Amino acid sequence: MRSTASLRRRILARDARVAVVGQGYVGLSLACAAAEAGFPVTGIDTDPARVAALAAGELCVPGVDEGAFQRGVATGRLDFATGGQALATADVVCICVPTPVRDHTPDLSFVEQACRDVAEHLTGGRLVVLESTTYPGTTNELVAPLLEASGQRVGRDFLLAYSPERIDPGNQEFHFANTPRIVGGTTAEATSVAALFYEQMIEKVVTVSSARAAELAKLLENTFRHVNIALVNEMAMVCHETGIDVWEVIAAAATKPFGFMAFTPGPGVGGHCIPLDPAYLAWQVRRDVGHQFRILEQAQDVNAQMPGWVARRIGEALNEHAKALKGARVLVLGVAYKPDVGDVRESPSLRVMAALARRGAKLSFHDPFVDAIDLDGRRLQRTALTPRAVAGADLVALLTPHSSYDLEWLARSAALLFDARHAIEGDPGNLVRL
Ligand SMILES: NC(=O)c1ccc[n+]([C@@H]2O[C@H](COP(=O)([O-])OP(=O)(O)OC[C@H]3O[C@@H](n4cnc5c(N)ncnc54)[C@H](O)[C@@H]3O)[C@@H](O)[C@H]2O)c1
Known part of the structure; x- marks a missing residue:
């Protein structure tokens, strides 16, 4: 681009107009943070009901900073639209739309549509950033040509970069502002201006030499987590077969002050990122390198085996107490994929429950964040967590230990307690650990 001086000045003065395309958890968090930093921001979403709710000051996306959202709306720095004018006037456009995986293949149709919408209004001097999780090469090979359909050229007329969102929903220690941000542009100038933009909101910005490196760094992070969780899950299955306490083994290994990072076993992986993101990498390696990413x-x-294994372990635990799984009343505690969030997407708890239901268990559940779930096409409402509900169950399965659960009371009240995450310390006598 001939000169980025004006865009840089506007970013530093925080009067650059920002449009955030996609108002899910990622896009709305960014829009709130940018408004909080002083930028005039428009959150754009194709869902008119979502736009109407947000514009009315109703925070309909769980987990987003309520204070920042309300301040943004109250000061008028944050508004919402379904498209059009806001894209025509934005200096910085960030794309935060879904990137689902279908049949092990990335579905980039939302990114493609968002790029066409941005291209329709693209004029010179802008910065466009893709934040959606995707495989390396997307920004250069898919996003750039779609934006260039506007007649504007990447690097010459506008800047294009990739910056992955790394936010960990429910994490009390690391949030938007103190989680370091990776930025990789399609040109050095794009990297530098995108880094300047994020530095207005985030304490530490790490630049890399290309958009590809930034795209792959995100996939490495989530693949690392996926593989290490699989390692301890397999270790848990081996330990169970050989009569060794996996939790004791992990705690002992974790005393090594270098070269070891403790991961803990559980009923499987869930949420929007860890089960899906590695599929991008596996798909791309198969397509471009021609072999499997074996590990x-x-x-x-x-x-993927873990929910079935946990359901079998629950059956065994009942068997040891002379009860058949068929007909047993099993109360599941925690159906969200991790503690203190209400997200049931890909949640392994639901798979454990489906496996138990297939074997004839009579299921009920409680989760402080989830009112009802769909189980193999059947709607199941939350049960109140009363002394009667706990004492009346043949087995209580603690699958996701939300911090509001009174673990001592549960241990005292349940006839038989299956603890899938080692939430309960000691040996109350009625406890079976994963
Ligand atoms: N949720 C997380 O914790 C998380 C963390 C890191 C990265 N990511 C990644 O960030 C991206 C977005 O995730 P999310 O959880 O915010 O998604 P989401 O599904 O919660 O929300 C996406 C929003 O985009 C809207 N949308 C779809 N197409 C659009 C278009 N063309 N124009 C405008 N709006 C459009 C949808 O209506 C929806 O409101 C994904 O690639 C995801 O993998 C998510």
Whole structure:
């Protein structure tokens, strides 16, 4: 681009107009943070009901900073639209739309549509940033040509960069502002201006030499987590077969002050990122390199087995107490994929429950964040967590230990307690650990 001086000045003065395309958890968090930093921001979403709710000051996306959202709306720095004018006037456009995986293949149709919408209004001097999780090459090979359909050229007329969102929903220590941000542009100038933009909101920005490196860094992070969870899950299965306490083994290994990072076993992986993101990498390696990313695909297999294994362990626990799983009343605590969030997407708890239901268990559940779930096409409402509900169950399965659960009371009240995450310390006598 001939000169980025004006865009830089506007970013530093925080009067650059920002448009954030996609108002899910990622896009709305960014829009709130940018408004909080002083930028005039428009959050754009194709869902008119979502736009109407947000414009009315109703925070309909769980987990987003309520204070920042309300301040943004109250000061008028944050508004919402379904498209059009806001894209025509924005200096900085960030794309935060979904990137689902269908049949092990990335579905980039939302990114493609968002790029066409941005291209329709693209004029010179802008910065466009893709934040959606995707495989390396997307920004250069898919996003750039779609934006260039506007007649504007990447690097010459506008800047294009990739910056992955790394936010960890529910994490009390690391949030938007103190989680370092990776930025990789399609040109050095794009990297530098995109880094300047994020530095207005985030304490530490790390630049890399290309958009590809930034795209792959995100996939490495989530694949690392996926593979290590599979490693301890497989270790848990081996330990169970050989009569060794996996939790004791992990705690002992974790005393090594270098070269070891403790991961813990559980009923599988869930949420929007860890089960899906590695599929991007596996797909791309198969397509571009022509072979399997073996360790990753094996990790997917191991993690996918876990809900079935946990359901079998619950059956065994009942059996040891002379009860059949068929007809047993099983109360599941925690159906979200991790503690203190209400997200049930890909949640392994639901898979454990489906496996138990297939074997004839009579299921009920409680989760402080989830009112109802769909189980194999059947709607199941939350049960109140009363002394009667706990004492009346043949087995209470603690699958996701939300911090509001009174663990001592549960241990005292349940006839038989299956603890899938080692939430309960000691040996109350009625406890079976994963
Ligand atoms: N949720 C997370 O914790 C998380 C963390 C890191 C990265 N990511 C990644 O960030 C991206 C977005 O995730 P999310 O959880 O915010 O998604 P989401 O599904 O919660 O929300 C996406 C929003 O985009 C809207 N949308 C779809 N197409 C659009 C278009 N063409 N124009 C405008 N709006 C459009 C949808 O209506 C929806 O409101 C994904 O690639 C995801 O993998 C998510």
